[in-house]
Amino acid sequence: MVNDETRALPDGATVADLVAALGLGTRRIAVEVNRAVVPRAAYDSTTLREGDAIEVIHFVGGG
Amino acid sequence: MTDPFVLAGREYHSRLIVGTGKYRSFEETRRAVDASGAEIVTVAVRRVNITDPGKENLLDHLPLERFTILPNTAGCYTAEEAVRTVRLAREAGVGTLVKLEVIGDERTLFPDVPATIEAARQLVAEGFQVLPYVTDDPVACKRLEDLGCVAVMPLAAPIGSGLGIRNPFNLRIIVEQSGVPVIVDAGVGTASHAAEALELGCDAVLMNTAIAGARDPILMAEAMRLAVDAGRKAFLAGRIEAKLHAAASSPLDGRIR
Numbered sequence: 001m002v003n004d005e006t007r008a009l010p011d012g013a014t015v016a017d018l019v020a021a022l023g024l025g026t027r028r029i030a031v032e033v034n035r036a037v038v039p040r041a042a043y044d045s046t047t048l049r050e051g052d053a054i055e056v057i058h059f060v061g062g063g
Numbered sequence: 064m065t066d067p068f069v070l071a072g073r074e075y076h077s078r079l080i081v082g083t084g085k086y087r088s089f090e091e092t093r094r095a096v097d098a099s100g101a102e103i104v105t106v107a108v109r110r111v112n113i114t115d116p117g118k119e120n121l122l123d124h125l126p127l128e129r130f131t132i133l134p135n136t137a138g139c140y141t142a143e144e145a146v147r148t149v150r151l152a153r154e155a156g157v158g159t160l161v162k163l164e165v166i167g168d169e170r171t172l173f174p175d176v177p178a179t180i181e182a183a184r185q186l187v188a189e190g191f192q193v194l195p196y197v198t199d200d201p202v203a204c205k206r207l208e209d210l211g212c213v214a215v216m217p218l219a220a221p222i223g224s225g226l227g228i229r230n231p232f233n234l235r236i237i238v239e240q241s242g243v244p245v246i247v248d249a250g251v252g253t254a255s256h257a258a259e260a261l262e263l264g265c266d267a268v269l270m271n272t273a274i275a276g277a278r279d280p281i282l283m284a285e286a287m288r289l290a291v292d293a294g295r296k297a298f299l300a301g302r303i304e305a306k307l308h309a310a311a312s313s314p315l316d317g318r319i320r
Contacts, residue, residue, distance in 0.1 A: 003110040022113055028122050029111060030154035035147070037154050055110065057151050059121055061092060062107025062137050063082025063222070063249075063271025 002054045009048060016043035022056065029058045066299065068267055070244055071160060071192045071213040073131070075102045078261065079291045080133065080246065082271025083121060086280065093124040095274055098284035103131045105162055105269065107138070108148050108155075122157075132157040133194070136164050140175070142182035149186055161186065162216070162248075162269075164196035172222040172249075176203045180210065187211035196248050199233040201240060208243050215241060216248035216269060219260065223272040225252025228259050238264040254283075254290035261294025262302070 001007070002018070009018060015031050015038050031038045032055040038046050048054070067074035081101040086092040096104055104125055125132065134152035136145040142165055149161045165182055167175030179195050180203070186193050192213045197203050199217040207215050217237055220226035227250065228234060238245050244266035251257050251270045260268045268291055277283035 003113050005113055007113070022111070023116055024111065027111075027116075027120055028155045028157065030151040032147075032151060037150050039154060040156075055151070056113060057108050057155065058111045059106040059132070059134065059152075059155065059157070060109045061083035061086060061121055062135050063084045063105055063269075 001052070003056055013048050014044055015046040015048065018048065018054070019043060019056075024056070024058075027058055029056055031056050066295070068244070070103070070267075075131075076100075077102045077288070077291075078267040078295055079257070079287055080105065080267055080269040081274060081284070081287075082269070083125070084271050085275035089119055089121060089124045091280060092121070095280045095284040096125065096130075098281045098288065099274065100288040102129075103133055105133045105135050105271070106157075108134055108136070108152050127157065131160060133160055133162050135162040136182075138166070139164065140166050140178075142178045142185070145178075145182040146185050149191060150189075153191070159190060160192045160194065160213075162194045162196065173218075174198055176200065179203075180206055183207055183212055184210050194246065199230050199237065201233060201236045204237045204245075205240060208241060212243065214244040214246050214266075216246045218249040219247050219256065220250025222249040223276075224250055225273060225276075226250055227252055227256035228263070231259065231263055234260070234263050234265060254286040257287050258290040258294035258297070261291055262297050264298055267291075 034053050068078045077100045079099055079101050080103040081099045082105045083092050136148045139145040145165050165175045165178040166172055183193050183195050194214045194216055195207050195212050196216050204215040219228040246267045246269055247260040247265050248269040251273045257268050274280050274284045
């Protein structure tokens with residue numbers, strides 16, 4: 001689940017793969033897997049599993 | 064630089080901090096921010112729309128080499144949510160300065176002070192530089208300063224209300240007691256309110272709706288820049304005492320008979 005939407009990813013997909021698949025490679029974003037922030041340096045080594053709850057955030061206008 | 068605004072060890076020229084919400088476009092946001100002269104801008108942390116991430120992003124219009132980006136925790140109702148939001152913001156790479164707000168009531172958007180204190184304590188321990196949105200309560204402000212917040216941000220009035228400074232006396236007490244910058248956050252409606260905050264001795268003002276919601280946001284942004292500047296200068300100049308009766312400006316001697 002990515003931001004509460006179901007997403008199918010190939011077996012063994014990493015956070016880096018997800019970010020690339022979403023076309024967010026160059027954006028200032030952050031990713032959380034099962035409520036733990038994934039450091040950017042760990043995107044390649046963090047493998048996603050069936051049923052993981054993933055949050056992908058960015059910055060929007062706010063006060 | 065004369066009379067710099069020092070926040071978390073960094074010097075700024077501008078004492079106006081602006082939000083980036085409620086604008087019609089990124090272009091309008093950028094023009095309003097430019098007109099305001101602000102060097103610190105707030106942003107919110109939200110989910111990326113993964114089915115349509117969009118081509119443009121707010122930060123494309125706010126270069127990090129020009130602006131200090133201050134992520135907020137708007138919409139958080141618990142200390143846990145706020146801490147989680149701030150950790151994500153840090154990982155997105157805009158620094159460690161954060162605007163902490165933990166809301167306690169939906170209708171007034173007044174802060175939940177105990178939860179704000181709890182979140183601030185945890186975030187300070189994790190190395191964040193915390194700017195807490197808080198009620199205009201001197202005791203709450205003192206607690207937040209004592210636990211290591213780099214500034215305190217008492218409200219002037221409810222967020223987005225435009226009511227102006229409801230309790231100037233509390234703000235004066237907060238200014239008098241504080242060893243960290245006092246930034247009035249929320250409730251400003253027009254330029255005179257911003258000037259008043261600085262005249263009272265507050266170090267800076269943070270606003271969003273007052274500019275973004277104006278009929279001409281760019282013009283209002285400029286008005287706010289001038290008001291903050293005027294208020295600060297009036298504070299430094301030392302105003303006259305307010306008196307009940309008149310004191311003639313022209314000499315009494317030499318009047319014609």
